[in-house]
Amino acid sequence: MDSRYEPSLVHSFTAWLDSHAWSTALHESLWVWPLVESTHVLTVTLFVGVLVMVDLRLLGFAFRDTPVSVMTARVLPWSIGGFCLMVVTGLLLFYANPVHLAHNVWFRLKVILLVMAAVNAWAFHRRVSRDRERWDSQPRPPVSVRLVAATSVSVWAGVILAGRMIAYNWFECGRDQSAFIIWAAGCAADLTP
């Protein structure tokens, strides 16, 4: 390793995770890794799918005569349950291959999109707490609410896109990459050609 190269905090942390025997065991497992990964993929239906049904209500495209409060009270919790399963399986998948993922541009994009989704969810709850009574039963909620719902659908679609693309090694460190990718993936100086 180049003596001038200082590994980043992210790199040091993930390298430490990578050194765990359980991380390697999970990564190399014949059955457990595929089962965890499949659970992560299939939970898209429970988490994103059910969330989309709530968002379609907010957009005025479905359940137009069901109050928004009924959707958030009766349907949204199932989506949140799916989200919890996503987090658990997602963390396990990250633990199985931390250094590789931390330097994967798609994974980094996914993390950025997750932060955007969190900000959007916070915006939604702020918006809801202000004056939901006024538009709770409206078939088509106000434009600001519809905007939040459209953002939710778009950002989660982006998360699915970025998540699926993690599997492809087009922008991997160590291959002949542009300066932008080397920067975006945080490739170590000694890994770049």
Add this chain to the structure above:
Amino acid sequence: MNAPAANWPELVGRWIVGHRCALGGVVLVAVLWWLLLPWKSNAATWCEALGWADFYREMGDGSIGRAISESLWLFPVIEVVHLFGLAVLGGSVIVMDLRLLGVGLKNAAPAKVLANTRPWFFAGLVVMIATGVPLFLSETTKCCFNHSFEVKITALFLAILYTLAVRNRVAVREGASTCVMQGVAVLSLGLWFTVAAAGRWIGFSG
């Protein structure tokens, strides 16, 4: 009427009787999986046994199949849209089946929930088939010898038939019993789960 305090075997018994249709659904799904899983042995796939391998290869030799398998990014992009379809299809199936199970939108009439989820079910299904066929065309020979693929396609036909012929009819029928609705929902979730799980497993096998 106040029932006398029951001991736990009696409570378990009552619960089983109260959920007999849902439990029947679980048993049916278990039987389905018990029938399907041995296929993952060394036995020939239907495609292989019926001598369809050449036919499958010819399908993959068309312009669509070749374009996708020769492209670096076409397969992943189509697959992402396939996943979008999965989310919408799965979400609509789950919201409807939760209602039939007596949770989720339990205070709304099943027919109303169906009217609101059905367009999205078909939208998701159309997206999944429109992307699934090109994905299949890009690797027809792999699919011919893949047990997960035949499990997925078999379960898909069963799931579509079952949803249209049984589940949706029960959802619109006035006065369907709670017990029947629960059993119908469990079988629906089991069938669609089989489609999705076997579909994911195509990528892990062969």
